[in-house]
Amino acid sequence: MKSTESRRTLPAWAGAALLALLAGGLLAGCQPVAVAADPSSYRGAVLTQPQPKPDFTLTDTSGAPFAFRERTDGYVTLLFFGYTSCPDICPLQMANLSAALRKQPATVQSAVKVVFVTTDPARDTPERLRGWLDAFDHDFIGLTGSPAAIAAVEAAAGVAPSRPVSRPDGSYLVEHAAYVIAYGRDNYARVQYPAGVRQEDWAHDLPKLVEGS
Amino acid sequence: MSVRPIRTSLVRGAGAVALCALALLGALSSAGRAAAADPPPIGAVEVGALRVRDARILAPAAPDVAAAYFTIENHGDVPDALVGVASAAAATTELHSTVARDGRLAMLPIERLDIAPGAEVTLAPGGYHVMLLGLHQPLQAGDLVTLTLYFERAGPVTLRVPVRPRADG
Numbered sequence: 001m002k003s004t005e006s007r008r009t010l011p012a013w014a015g016a017a018l019l020a021l022l023a024g025g026l027l028a029g030c031q032p033v034a035v036a037a038d039p040s041s042y043r044g045a046v047l048t049q050p051q052p053k054p055d056f057t058l059t060d061t062s063g064a065p066f067a068f069r070e071r072t073d074g075y076v077t078l079l080f081f082g083y084t085s086c087p088d089i090c091p092l093q094m095a096n097l098s099a100a101l102r103k104q105p106a107t108v109q110s111a112v113k114v115v116f117v118t119t120d121p122a123r124d125t126p127e128r129l130r131g132w133l134d135a136f137d138h139d140f141i142g143l144t145g146s147p148a149a150i151a152a153v154e155a156a157a158g159v160a161p162s163r164p165v166s167r168p169d170g171s172y173l174v175e176h177a178a179y180v181i182a183y184g185r186d187n188y189a190r191v192q193y194p195a196g197v198r199q200e201d202w203a204h205d206l207p208k209l210v211e212g213s
Numbered sequence: 214m215s216v217r218p219i220r221t222s223l224v225r226g227a228g229a230v231a232l233c234a235l236a237l238l239g240a241l242s243s244a245g246r247a248a249a250a251d252p253p254p255i256g257a258v259e260v261g262a263l264r265v266r267d268a269r270i271l272a273p274a275a276p277d278v279a280a281a282y283f284t285i286e287n288h289g290d291v292p293d294a295l296v297g298v299a300s301a302a303a304a305t306t307e308l309h310s311t312v313a314r315d316g317r318l319a320m321l322p323i324e325r326l327d328i329a330p331g332a333e334v335t336l337a338p339g340g341y342h343v344m345l346l347g348l349h350q351p352l353q354a355g356d357l358v359t360l361t362l363y364f365e366r367a368g369p370v371t372l373r374v375p376v377r378p379r380a381d382g
Contacts (some may be wrong), residue, residue, distance in 0.1 A: 049365055084274070084275045084278075085275060085277070085278050085346075086278070086320075087273070087275075087278045087279055087280040087320075087342065087344050087345070087346070088280045088311050088320065088338060088339065088342050088344070089318050089338075090272070090307070091273065091274050091275075091379070092338040092339055094274070095271075095274075095379040099379075128275075131274075131276070132274045133274075135272075135273075135274030136274060136379075137377075143288055143350070159316070160316030162229060162316055162317065165319070169304075169305060171305070171346065171347075173319075173320055175314070175315075175317040175318065175319040176317050176318065177316055177317055177318075178317070178318035195311070195318060195339050196339055204358050
């Protein structure tokens with residue numbers, strides 16, 4: 001018995017150590033390569049594979065259908081999933097993006113569309129969505145739909161499905177992917193912007209997104 | 214979380230007793246009078262060995278949800294911790310941390326925020342924040358929100374948190 005245990009224990013330790021070494025080696029090996037691949041390029045996270053812009057239709061804040069791929073065709077399209085009752089990350093992302101966009105030349109501004117898809121359709125009525133987006137930019141597009149339709153859009157865009165989390169007081173918060181997906185004018189996404197992205201990062205990348213695709 | 218109302222009422226009770234005692238005795242302690250009369254300080258406050266500074270709420274885009282941020286400095290020799298938050302401005306006031314899990318961001322309530330001696334802890338967008346959920350009225354830049362912080366060692370302290378335009382970060 002004892003020898004069996006120690007035999008089991010040893011490979012487990014060895015496996016863990018090997019994994020740690022591998023992970024360390026991979027990280028150490030990959031990071032410089034990723035940086036060296038395009039050092040002067042984007043500050044956002046560059047995707048290993050370009051992702052095609054999904055084709056879906058949701059409802060905009062005027063209550064009209066909005067065919068995403070068709071209506072944003074040829075524009076740099078910044079897609080974000082979130083909800084208006086989100087106190088921290090969602091307004092942070094939208095505020096940084098809108099502030100940076102406003103400082104761009106008109107040629108850049110007019111080439112960019114920002115699309116916010118709510119992950120909380122029960123509370124985010126078109127009116128509420130419009131009011132919230134207007135605090136950042138009147139041109140930001142807000143989309144809603146049934147929970148099933150929004151889940152399908154999340155899947156099509158390749159983000160983790162959002163999920164409501166109940167609270168003891170009966171209210172709920174929504175966990176959701178919090179990065180902005182940037183589709184180029186050619187309708188392929190190459191870059192994502194996680195929650196920590198700053199205004200200066202947007203200022204750096206927005207012209208590149210417009211020029212580079 | 215359920216202890217918070219009890220704590221609040223205890224503190225209020227103690228304050229009321231103190232005020233009564235002052236009135237009955239006709240005490241003219243200037244410190245006591247100042248504490249009773251002055252509105253809480255704006256944006257920064259000291260309690261015990263702690264200093265709270267840079268308190269702010271970024272003008273919320275939503276009519277009923279906001280987040281407050283500040284930095285706590287511990288100038289003492291012993292650890293302390295932020296163990297509760299309260300505000301009459303919202304139905305729910307909670308200390309939260311924004312964390313990544315399973316490809317999503319989640320806001321998790323946290324029971325305590327430790328501040329080591331000589332250290333400071335910063336609540337900032339994308340990290341720790343005080344969530345004000347169910348605001349009784351919409352907030353605009355220039356408004357002040359009264360917020361009480363409960364520290365494990367230093368005790369409670371109240372300050373008014375200015376609402377700032379978003380552009381200030």
